[in-house]
Amino acid sequence: MQSKLEQLKSEVLLALKSIKNKANLEELENKILGRKNGELTNIMKGLKDLTDDERKIVGQLANEAKLEIEAVLQTKKIQLSQADWQTNLEKERLDITQPALPKIEYGHFHPNTIVQNDLENLFNSMGFMVLDGSEIESDYYNFTALNIPESHPARDMQDTFYVKNHEVDSETPWVMRTQTSAMQVRALQKYGAPIRAIVPGKCFRNEATDVRHEHTFYQLEGFVVGENITFAHLKGVLETVAKHLYGEDTKVKLRPKYYPFVEPGINGEVTCFLCKGNGCRVCKNTGWLEIFGAGMIHPNVLKQGNIDPSKYQGFAFGLGLTRLVMLKYGIEDIRHLESGDLKFLKQF
Numbered sequence: 001m002q003s004k005l006e007q008l009k010s011e012v013l014l015a016l017k018s019i020k021n022k023a024n025l026e027e028l029e030n031k032i033l034g035r036k037n038g039e040l041t042n043i044m045k046g047l048k049d050l051t052d053d054e055r056k057i058v059g060q061l062a063n064e065a066k067l068e069i070e071a072v073l074q075t076k077k078i079q080l081s082q083a084d085w086q087t088n089l090e091k092e093r094l095d096i097t098q099p100a101l102p103k104i105e106y107g108h109f110h111p112n113t114i115v116q117n118d119l120e121n122l123f124n125s126m127g128f129m130v131l132d133g134s135e136i137e138s139d140y141y142n143f144t145a146l147n148i149p150e151s152h153p154a155r156d157m158q159d160t161f162y163v164k165n166h167e168v169d170s171e172t173p174w175v176m177r178t179q180t181s182a183m184q185v186r187a188l189q190k191y192g193a194p195i196r197a198i199v200p201g202k203c204f205r206n207e208a209t210d211v212r213h214e215h216t217f218y219q220l221e222g223f224v225v226g227e228n229i230t231f232a233h234l235k236g237v238l239e240t241v242a243k244h245l246y247g248e249d250t251k252v253k254l255r256p257k258y259y260p261f262v263e264p265g266i267n268g269e270v271t272c273f274l275c276k277g278n279g280c281r282v283c284k285n286t287g288w289l290e291i292f293g294a295g296m297i298h299p300n301v302l303k304q305g306n307i308d309p310s311k312y313q314g315f316a317f318g319l320g321l322t323r324l325v326m327l328k329y330g331i332e333d334i335r336h337l338e339s340g341d342l343k344f345l346k347q348f
């Protein structure tokens with residue numbers, strides 16, 4: 001029995017030499033001292049079969065062996081922990097001689113997008129869907145369907161860029177859309193009534209550019225069609241938008257104005273957010289800012305959208321998104337917005 005214990009001790013010492021990590025050490029510990037089938041544990045368990053005298057001597061030897069083995073295992077455990085710590089330290093070492101990595105610059109939203117996202121969220125909350133339209137549009141949807149026939153003078157005010165031989169249909173004149181209203185009849189034809197939708201997006205005009213005119217700008221078109229939709233609903237939506245943009249005190253003033261695709265048509269003004277109606281440079285001393293065109297959708301337009309005007313009514317409004325952006329950020333020259341000039345864009 002004594003030699004068996006000696007053999008076990010030397011076995012442990014030998015095995016320890018090849019152990020490189022904690023998992024292997026635990027395995028060895030379990031093999032020798034494990035409660036269920038450890039080699040030393042089994043020897044201790046066998047003590048009960050010995051005579052009293054033998055048990056006294058062997059028991060003591062076995063206890064000594066156990067203490068010795070536990071001690072060497074513990075020492076190895078501490079050595080391994082220190083080695084781990086050294087390795088981690090080495091991994092975390094900072095090489096201060098390395099040149100600095102270039103700073104990564106993150107982009108941000110264009111001011112147009114900031115204002116557009118804000119309004120999309122507002123209209124979503126009122127149950128409007130957000131539609132995209134194509135920037136190249138047929139003459140029909142851009143003008144004719146909106147009650148602007150070929151000879152109509154309103155076309156002169158919206159001169160744009162014309163596209164010849166468009167691959168979809170070379171017979172129909174195609175245009176760079178002059179207004180997001182071009183989506184109105186498309187949406188009515190596709191979704192029918194009732195409908196609530198907004199169409200934010202790019203529009204184009206053939207303009208001699210200056211601080212207030214640009215060939216590319218943004219609008220936000222909105223429309224609601226349903227049974228019993230009245231002018232009061234239109235006013236409610238416009239007031240909600242105005243208060244969202246410029247605060248609860250904002251007042252809305254509606255004046256009659258002619259647009260071919262609405263009847264009656266109005267022009268919407270709101271109290272100037274800067275001077276609160278007292279008159280300043282931004283509102284040209286009037287105290288009011290013109291930001292909407294709107295009205296009840298003309299029956300001819302509803303008919304083009306396959307909607308029965310005797311059953312359904314609707315209203316439509318257009319916001320000059322670009323104008324809202326310029327007012328919000330105090331931008332004096334519209335041409336900055338499409339310039340791609342980073343010195344300008346980084347301010348937002």
Ligand SMILES: [Zn+2]
Binds near residue numbers: 272283284
């Ligand atoms: Zn003002």
